Amino acid sequence: MPTYRYKAYSSAGATVSGTLEAESERQAMAQLKGKGLLPREVSEETAGSGAQRAFSFKRGITTAELSLFTRRLATLVASSVPLFEAMGSLHEQEESGPLKQVLARVRDRIAEGASLSRALAAEPKIFGESFVSMVSAGEASGALDAVLDRLADFLEEQEQVKSRVVSALAYPILMVLVGGGVMLFLLTVVIPKIVVIFEESKAALPLITVILIKLSHFLRGWWWIPAGLAIGSVPLYRSAMQRDNLRLKRDQLLLRLPVAGGMVQHLLLSRFARVLGLLLSSGVPIIRALEITSEVLVNRVYRGFLREVMEEVSQGGSLSGSLKKSRLFPPMLVHLAGVGERGGTLEEMLLKAGTAYEREFSTRLTRLMGLMEPLLVLGMGLAVGVVVMAVLLPIFEMNQLIK
Structure with missing residues (x-):
């Protein structure tokens, strides 16, 4: 049975991590939810995973791209544009690349009813804990545009x-x-x-x-x-x-x-x-x-x-x-x-x-x-x-x- 490495949020908001055995990634996420945890990152662990990361040359999202996205989102939120529409607009503006794919997934999660912070938390390689936590605090205080x-x-x-x-x-x-x-x-x-x-x-x-x-x-x-x-x-x-x-x-x-x-x-x-x-x-x-x-x-x-x-x-x-x-x-x-x-x-x-x-x-x-x-x-x-x-x-x- 495959082993999955996970990071998740507890009911108290703390970050927990570990490994578990499951038939699939979907089943692993179901197990975490059954334990009262909110999955943040779930990935299959393989013997060569460390070496694969060491030899990986895949292009990621730069800080400049992330800052521009955040600034644009702040402007749209301050203008009272609904989050789903704002994310859809940003997705359309973005040229083909890793960020466009990420924005599409975030938009889809928001359409399913997830909050912005939870939608972003599902992309931990792009949006770190500090980013997600600040967005979550901004949502709770009603000052999301200022936080962004x-x-x-x-x-x-x-x-x-x-x-x-x-x-x-x-x-x-x-x-x-x-x-x-x-x-x-x-x-x-x-x-x-x-x-x-x-x-x-x-x-x-x-x-x-x-x-x-x-x-x-x-x-x-x-x-x-x-x-x-x-x-x-x-x-x-x-x-x-x-x-x-x-x-x-x-x-x-x-x-x-x-x-x-x-x-x-x-x-x-x-x-x-x-x-x-x-x-x-x-x-x-x-x-x-x-x-x-x-x-x-x-x-x-x-x-x-x-x-x-x-x-x-x-x-x-x-x-x-x-x-x-x-x-x-x-x-x-x-x-x-x-x-x-x-x-x-x-x-x-x-x-x-x-x-x-x-x-x-x-x-x-x-x-x-x-x-x-x-x-x-x-x-x-x-x-x-x-x-x-x-x-x-x-x-x-x-x-x-x-x-």
Whole structure:
């Protein structure tokens, strides 16, 4: 009998997950409903499922597409357009692609009587828990259009951060690729032609020249070894990251890296403060908001600590007091959270903190890229200089012998 992995909502609104055996996906969903659970995601588990995910290249829905959909939906809802008509209109506007298929399924669920949040919850790979919970809170409070607007703002800001990172890394990556290509050309094409001259002279060669010649021979005769390692490392890494213990070690290492570790922390703090602030401002209870925020953060170190924070807050502790117990959250964020708790403006303080950390991340990224560019140029110059020196030194020595 096939095994199905599921995620579902309990009657209390908590997320539960696990596996069960059933004849079909429909029967698996029926079993979950019989247990009083609302199915969120049900998929058949296979022995090769992890490897299949690691080798999957299927195009998904981008953050830009999702933010545009959310903004359009907010506009239609604010104009009092019925949800079914709004979803049908958005489906017609969308060009053929993954999002159009998703909108068709969401529209059909709404036509069957499902609420917007439940219709979206059935597409967990597209609409995460934070998105669905905010929509659900907006439906309950009667402020769905305002919640959707805030969601669109958040998604647009996340897309802007991503664009800044990509733009900042584009030039250094291009420099590395060009430099690597030049070095590869010199070692596999230029050096072998010059080596013939050196071998005919039978003169003793400088150490740097000998090393370069051996490296050239290796790349020409055994090129498939580095090529195979480079090609195989990507799927191997993705497959290894399916294991929680390895992902935790990777995340711990990222936070300890000099310079980059601080930037990663600022990005995580920005995401934490923004998501939690948005959820609270949308009317999501703080325990549920913390649970969702912990799932949104990709770093396992922060996830683990936030679960401890959630337990303390559920027992009556304050958010600021719980955050203060770890060095993962700096004093400024703890102080702003404390001020917000005392003044009843916690969500506002968190959103301000999120904006501040995002700006700090952008500033650090700009400075780092400004420093990396001249260093990369210098590194390329040194690498080419070493090759030129390895070629010219024996030529100079041969000239001295002739004289």
